[in-house]
Amino acid sequence: MDNDVSAGSATSTSTLGHLALGLTLLAFGVGHTGVIDNVAAADASALATWVGGVALFIVGLLEFRAGNAGTGTAFSGLGAFWFTWGTAVGAEVSTEAAGLFLLLWALLALTLTASSAGSGLFGQGVYGLLCVSLLLLGIASFAESGGLAKAGGWVGAVAGLAAWYGATAALAKWPTFSGRAAGRGVTATG
Template sequence: MDNDVSAGSTSTSTLGHLALGITLLAFGIGHTGVVDGVTAADAVSLALYVGGIALFVAGLLELRAGSGFTGTAFAGLGAFWFTWGTGADAHVSGHAAGLFLLLWALFALSLTLGAAGGGLLAQGMYALLFLALLLLGVGQFAGSGSLVKAGGWLAAVSGLAAWYGATAALANWPTVLPGRAAGRGVTATG
């Protein structure tokens, strides 16, 4: 999502972040119940094809181009979306669904920690995804609609962050806040 990407393909990265953003928005909004008659199950086709297949292919292309982090993130999240999309019709217990989401929350936590050098936008997006999956998983275990709804909102905000990062790369908008000059009495070290 950084405009100064040295490895990998910027266009593939942008496409991957757009796919991730759109999928997360649909998934998140479906869990919030904010749109009457729209549920997370309505995002299955989008999750399967855009989030699953397109994101997985973008990940493979990023890995081939030498971008290990972005390739791992996209391929891994593509596997998540494909698995979620193909298994959405399966009747599983709330505990099984919760465990699935909690395991993928661990993956999102790894991405959050791995994105530390990639800027606050990328790290924030993955951190929001981690928190969303954590709340969704715990909500499934506890049978708590409130936790699931909160997780949906976090997923939607994470999707907006991914979408903004990709759109910013296309439009050459800033993805980092400019540094401010040091105030009186503040000295820089280094």
Template sequence: MDKDVSAGSTTSTLGHLALGLTLLAFGIGTTGVIDGVSASDSMSIALFVGGIALFVAGLFAFRGDDAFNGTAFTGLGAFWFTWASAADAKVSANAVGLFLLLWALLALSLALGAADSGMLTRGTYGLLFVSLLLLGIAAFADSSGLAKVGGWVAAVAGAAAWYGATASLAKWPTALPGRAAGRGVTATG
């Protein structure tokens, strides 16, 4: 069975764990599914795990000649650090929307750049793109319903990143085994 998490390197695993936990905390907080927990409650995780730890993992990835994960982790570390640092700033909804849409472009670049990666990696960055796009549009439109949908998409992206990293550590499969092409076709081993 295929393994899917960037060759399972320690840096890649740590980076995907940090991204997964941050997205889960932020996404669940944004949905409002847990009474009394909001996205602002995830700011310390966003700052330290998503911001600093993810950025450092990116630097280690660059040091290990892993340009894709280096770019992904440092870029997303900068996003989370900036997001958490500006949490108390008084900015307009349009500024928040623009910020999220600009970072959605990074997530789109990562999703497209992950073509050689496995499905979980591509899915994580693709879902992150959709989440940031929805959250950015929700900020422009002042739509709490759309923001909740964006939060759910972020939570699913976080679950995918977390599972991929955990699967790498536990040596679990991350791809479904292939099927024969059709009736009467057998696979030889």
């Protein structure tokens, strides 16, 4: 009897990671927009902690195990971000500390954007939009600007939709914006 446990295929773990990232980003972004009554970004903290944090971090580790350092770094790093953000919601911190937190994590998103050059809309696009969202939210925190925070929320929601669509396209073999249908040698990232 074989006691080895498979980490799953790279496509399945990558798709799961993009779904987790997409749903978390969408909830986080919509919460910042104020578009739904009585729903704030803080309401996404449980989703951010468990889906965006723990699940995404585990998927990142599985990606590392499968030899995919790029997606392993992305999912593990973003899992750490979401877990930290989700568990810190409600903590007493200054607006400057919150802004600095967001700007520092925007650096991770910038690194992910640069490292995913050539991966198409669902790789570089999602990370680029995440970077812009975190920059806007960080600056909004420093400036105490609700309008800028809403703009950052909308950018985050669009990033979440893009990540969700990329993962869904990979599972459903829907067309991607690369001109090919996902599932024919094309992953959720392009």
